[in-house]
Amino acid sequence: MSSRTPRDGAPTIRDVAARAGVATATVSNVLTGRRSVGADKQRLVLEAVAALGYRPNHLAASLRRQQTRTIGIVVPDITNPFFTAIVRRIEEVAGAADYESVLVDCNESTVREGARLRALLARMIDGLIVAPTEDDLAAHAPLLPRLPSSVLIDRGFGTAGFDTVAADNNDAAWRGCRHLLELGHRDIALLASARELSNIRDRIAGYQRALAEAGCGGRARVVLGGHGVESSRAAIEQELRRADRPTAVFAVTYPATLGAVKAIRALDLACPDDVSLLGFDESDWMTVLRPYVSTILQPSELIADRAWQLISARLARSAAPFEHVRLPCMLAVRESTKPPPADAAARRHARRTEARHIKGRMIA
Amino acid sequence: MSSRTPRDGAPTIRDVAARAGVATATVSNVLTGRRSVGADKQRLVLEAVAALGYRPNHLAASLRRQQTRTIGIVVPDITNPFFTAIVRRIEEVAGAADYESVLVDCNESTVREGARLRALLARMIDGLIVAPTEDDLAAHAPLLPRLPSSVLIDRGFGTAGFDTVAADNNDAAWRGCRHLLELGHRDIALLASARELSNIRDRIAGYQRALAEAGCGGRARVVLGGHGVESSRAAIEQELRRADRPTAVFAVTYPATLGAVKAIRALDLACPDDVSLLGFDESDWMTVLRPYVSTILQPSELIADRAWQLISARLARSAAPFEHVRLPCMLAVRESTKPPPADAAARRHARRTEARHIKGRMIA
DNA sequence: CGTTAGTGCAAAAACGATTTGCTCGCAAGC
């Protein structure tokens, strides 16, 4: 009956207008509420909409309005519960604001990140929340001018020109390290992934700061284990095999934490009797693991919330100066961190006096 | 210089055409390769594209072509590693085929699922891969006619008219239960989430089938613990508190598995000495948990791959009859399943004779 | 009583691509 009822079946705004006997503009106004419409026409339109089961084509609206109500979420590894939680939360709050989220998992690969970012930008997404695989987004320089309003989360803060949201990594690592120092540890190995990430750099810095304040600035042992569980395990296992093995391991990454647990298991070391372990992030399974590992908890949901807030503001054309949010972490002291074994203290003492003996006045 | 160089900066196909001195149709033909274009014009267009840094607006193309090269992925809980793996894989293979994935996490809520599905459909996505929160998609009946080519994964196979991909749940549960039976267990509790899900129903059926084959059809104990870890823990804990507690627990869900571990811990039962545990799905953390829990491994990546294949075919307008793929699971026997304790056998014997005594000939 | 402001509606112009005809040469076939 109406001018066009093609096989794809979806009625258009014109069908509605025709059926209601009004202009398409009126239908649009009724539906969007941008301009007032007389009560009678309003009723006619609504009836026609209901009768036809009309649902506006979001694509056409997006094209016209030049905004898609879609954001991109780019993470290096959705398998990491820290990112899983963030993705989940962002999807939730964005969805509540009627924004769709398109997901990209780059698998910690910069080239994949570039390719997928390119594809994303062609879609005219309105905003982007990204945890980059590298610290310098300039790796994707040709894309940068095209970037919609974006928020960087967790890492990659080497590139200026974005809002950023992250845990207060420096403080978190500082507090974690202090906790170990207060227990009496002096040989604390830090197990991190890679120095190219701003969050990791901050964590290393916090660790070193705590060490320096305790007068052990020279004892920093930073072990780089890469992004995976296995590479982390291998790296820290090697460190734990040494005669002067650390009395405590501070793993500052989720995979590193699991890697450290595995290494300690593999070497048949007792935790925390032989070696203390402090981790980063959390898995439900930790609650049933003995010892229940002490860990630093990042406020992942808060990070997601703030990221969404910032993107929201930018979407509303805010031209406020870039914000750099740092959220405090929680140190959860559980069972895996205890004072170092007595013989370790003795060993340390021996080594120290020996060193004094050798280097003589040089330490003074 | 060109007719329009607005502040949003993005050059359009018209800008390219103007600069190259050709019609927009020619630019389109060069870029899409649908029709042949003379070598000279081709060069001109390509130069103009490069000079302007032109990137086609995917939105406009989608509107015209009536396809967005976007699929939706709807899962009940992305926090569950089974779904995390699937989402990750689908995003990967879809991305490789230049499809974007928009993610929806329904948090096991049907109303949220409906709302988000509605929003998704308005976007003209080309395909949908969904693991529904309920068995019957008819809960969202008004949406059904609008559904693009969709594949159901894991569950919700109560609704006809879709391709489906899942683990062979019946067989998996059968094999799991047989494993426990062969170890000598006769009191095996099945910890599941809810009967409304086809996958759960299949698992229950497989469990019951194995029991029946072993002649213990009457001993089925199905415990329903809901979707969460805590509710599962509470449910199975209650069961384990009973005097005639089961000698083995078969948790057929990822959260149920963790819940069962927690319950066993909470009751201070020894696993597998007091009670055996067989789980479903897997977490990296299991490898460091003692006992290393035996479990059923679903082929999540294969499920994702097959789902994408099916969607792919439908996107290419295949009108083949609906396919129902069932993929075999792997039973990983590790440390948490052992023969039942001797006294349990004794108890069982006692109970049986007692029952005989009471019921007399009735059993015969 | 004339002017202004305000309201409600229809028509038309975006949005930025793809696709459909149509024209124009030019070469091959009869």
Add this chain to the structure above:
DNA sequence: GCTTGCGAGCAAATCGTTTTTGCACTAACG
């Protein structure tokens, strides 16, 4: 030599909305 066919290229229509513009009509104000 005339027609047929084909490859190239262009103008215009199209996808389905939103938004602007212009018109007609009413109410209020000077």
